Amino acid sequence: MKVTARMDQPSRKSPSRIQRQNRKRILDAALDTFSQHGYRGATLDQIAEAAGLSKPNILYYFTGKEDIHLTLLNRLMLTWLEPLERMEADGEPLEELLGYIRRKLQMSRDFPRESRLFANEILQGAPRMAPHLETGLKPLFDRKCRLIADWVSAGRIAPVDPGHLIVSIWATTQHYADFEAQLAVLMPERAALWQGAEAHLEAMFRKLLTR
Amino acid sequence: MKVTARMDQPSRKSPSRIQRQNRKRILDAALDTFSQHGYRGATLDQIAEAAGLSKPNILYYFTGKEDIHLTLLNRLMLTWLEPLERMEADGEPLEELLGYIRRKLQMSRDFPRESRLFANEILQGAPRMAPHLETGLKPLFDRKCRLIADWVSAGRIAPVDPGHLIVSIWATTQHYADFEAQLAVLMPERAALWQGAEAHLEAMFRKLLTR
DNA sequence: CCGCTTTTTTACCATTTGGTAAAGTCACGA
DNA sequence: TCGTGACTTTACCAAATGGTAAAAAAGCGG
Numbered sequence: 001m002k003v004t005a006r007m008d009q010p011s012r013k014s015p016s017r018i019q020r021q022n023r024k025r026i027l028d029a030a031l032d033t034f035s036q037h038g039y040r041g042a043t044l045d046q047i048a049e050a051a052g053l054s055k056p057n058i059l060y061y062f063t064g065k066e067d068i069h070l071t072l073l074n075r076l077m078l079t080w081l082e083p084l085e086r087m088e089a090d091g092e093p094l095e096e097l098l099g100y101i102r103r104k105l106q107m108s109r110d111f112p113r114e115s116r117l118f119a120n121e122i123l124q125g126a127p128r129m130a131p132h133l134e135t136g137l138k139p140l141f142d143r144k145c146r147l148i149a150d151w152v153s154a155g156r157i158a159p160v161d162p163g164h165l166i167v168s169i170w171a172t173t174q175h176y177a178d179f180e181a182q183l184a185v186l187m188p189e190r191a192a193l194w195q196g197a198e199a200h201l202e203a204m205f206r207k208l209l210t211r
Numbered sequence: 212m213k214v215t216a217r218m219d220q221p222s223r224k225s226p227s228r229i230q231r232q233n234r235k236r237i238l239d240a241a242l243d244t245f246s247q248h249g250y251r252g253a254t255l256d257q258i259a260e261a262a263g264l265s266k267p268n269i270l271y272y273f274t275g276k277e278d279i280h281l282t283l284l285n286r287l288m289l290t291w292l293e294p295l296e297r298m299e300a301d302g303e304p305l306e307e308l309l310g311y312i313r314r315k316l317q318m319s320r321d322f323p324r325e326s327r328l329f330a331n332e333i334l335q336g337a338p339r340m341a342p343h344l345e346t347g348l349k350p351l352f353d354r355k356c357r358l359i360a361d362w363v364s365a366g367r368i369a370p371v372d373p374g375h376l377i378v379s380i381w382a383t384t385q386h387y388a389d390f391e392a393q394l395a396v397l398m399p400e401r402a403a404l405w406q407g408a409e410a411h412l413e414a415m416f417r418k419l420l421t422r
Numbered sequence: 423c424c425g426c427t428t429t430t431t432t433a434c435c436a437t438t439t440g441g442t443a444a445a446g447t448c449a450c451g452a
Numbered sequence: 453t454c455g456t457g458a459c460t461t462t463a464c465c466a467a468a469t470g471g472t473a474a475a476a477a478a479g480c481g482g
Contacts, residue, residue, distance in 0.1 A: 016429095016479095018428080022429090035334075036334075036336060037249060037251050037252065038248060038249045038252050040248050040251070040253075041250065041251030041252035041335075042251075043468080043470085045468080045469075045470095054430070054431065054432090055469095055470085055471085056430080056431070056472080056473095057431080059470085059471065059472085060428095060429070060430075061429095064471075065469095065470065119330070119389070120249070120331075120334060122389070122390050122392050123246075123249075123327055123330060123331060123334070123392075124247055124248060124249075124252075125247065126392040126396075133397075134396060137393075137397070138396055141397050160414075161410070161411045163397070163407070164408060164412075165411070167394070167397075168383050168411070168412075168415065170386070170390075171383045171385075172378075175381070175382035178333070178334055179330075179381075179382075181336045181337040182333045182337065182348075185344040185345060185348070185349055186348070186349060186374065186378075196374070199372070200371070200372045200375035200376070200379070201375075203419075208414075208418050208419065227458075229449095229459070230458090254438080254439065255441085256438080256439075256440095264460090265460070265461065265462090267441085267443095267460075267462085268460055268461075271458095271459070275440075275441075276440065276441090
């Protein structure tokens with residue numbers, strides 16, 4: 001019996017060139033839209049227009065609005081945690097931490113939309129992200145907290161609350177992406193902003209972590 | 212000729228008890244909704260239900276969705292800038308700054324919805340807030356930057372970039388309100404969170420500002 | 423160039439959304 | 453207690469929104 005087999009995702013295997021291209025365009029447009037308006041504030045029509053495709057065409061590639069959003073969130077988590085993962089036990093503690101801060105700030109500069117997508121989702125109570133936080137972020141966070149605690153008890157950095165240290169790093173670095181609209185008013189010289197930020201954060205955390 | 216005089220706001224003068232009460236209920240419900248979903252993601256029906264009023268009744272007190280949002284934003288700016296304004300030239304610089312940090316963190320704890328409303332608006336590019344930023348925040352920011360710069364050149368605190376210092380204070384304190392959903396996963400002991408935050412921020416900025 | 427699959431368009435649909443008109447209902451001072 | 457203005461409800465509406473069905477058009481291997 002021949003079933004017309006409505007596919008959840010078009011063609012399970014070997015996505016065609018067109019598919020790869022269009023899915024990418026859609027996700028890029030959706031990143032713009034979701035990161036600016038949040039999940040509920042974003043509309044499929046907006047995404048469709050930004051992607052240069054018709055709305056039904058978009059729904060040919062994704063099963064729905066939530067599917068697009070979820071796909072973005074899943075992708076994001078991969079790259080988002082990577083800088084923290086790279087902070088390892090075998091380096092000089094201070095340099096490992098400062099390196100992490102530098103990478104995180106770079107991500108804010110180079111991927112502000114991703115940062116805002118994440119911020120929007122958390123602001124709204126992380127309804128579509130709770131599993132990611134629990135299974136992806138939490139274990140990593142705990143692991144790195146232990147690593148920092150070890151550095152502290154070995155006397156290799158100044159005593160500090162590991163959890164709040166990491167939170168401070170997130171807060172200060174992500175702020176430059178998430179509150180860009182505010183900073184554009186307060187510190188209009190955009191070029192100077194980022195190098196000023198890097199110098200300031202480096203100085204601040206260096207001082208904090210040195211006894 | 213008798214004109215039925217549709218009023219923009221019901222009764223220009225001496226708002227009745229009912230008016231004060233209902234406007235407050237509406238604004239409170241709207242604060243919940245807007246701070247969680249952003250401007251576009253919030254709906255009048257949601258606000259109406261949270262306020263326990265019918266939608267047309269809400270539109271009797273406010274001319275529209277934007278009116279409600281704008282009213283919230285205007286109110287917010289008053290209280291939001293106050294902690295920074297209270298940081299004055301005549302105190303001990305370090306204590307003035309640490310006092311500001313403490314007040315700002317308290318606001319995050321006591322008024323997280325207001326913090327998130329603000330964050331949402333900035334995330335979305337501050338479309339309804341640009342004037343406030345330009346005429347309200349910017350002058351204050353510049354003034355306090357000069358104050359801090361004076362403290363630095365007088366050698367009363369360690370050398371620091373005043374603008375980025377203020378931004379760091381905003382980032383670290385507001386983060387505890389705006390990313391509450393994330394912190395709830397990572398640091399579940401809610402009571403310890405806030406005192407841990409206060410201790411950590413005090414230590415961090417004290418170290419930064421001490422030569 | 424044919425036939426089959428993949429992709430896109432056209433035409434819809436039900437629900438939601440911001441908002442209005444107008445008919446009530448309530449409160450309170452004369 | 454009665455009239456008048458303040459407040460609330462009911463009944464709508466046009467546009468927007470997420471989504472679907474099915475026909476039409478491209479691609480593409482043979």
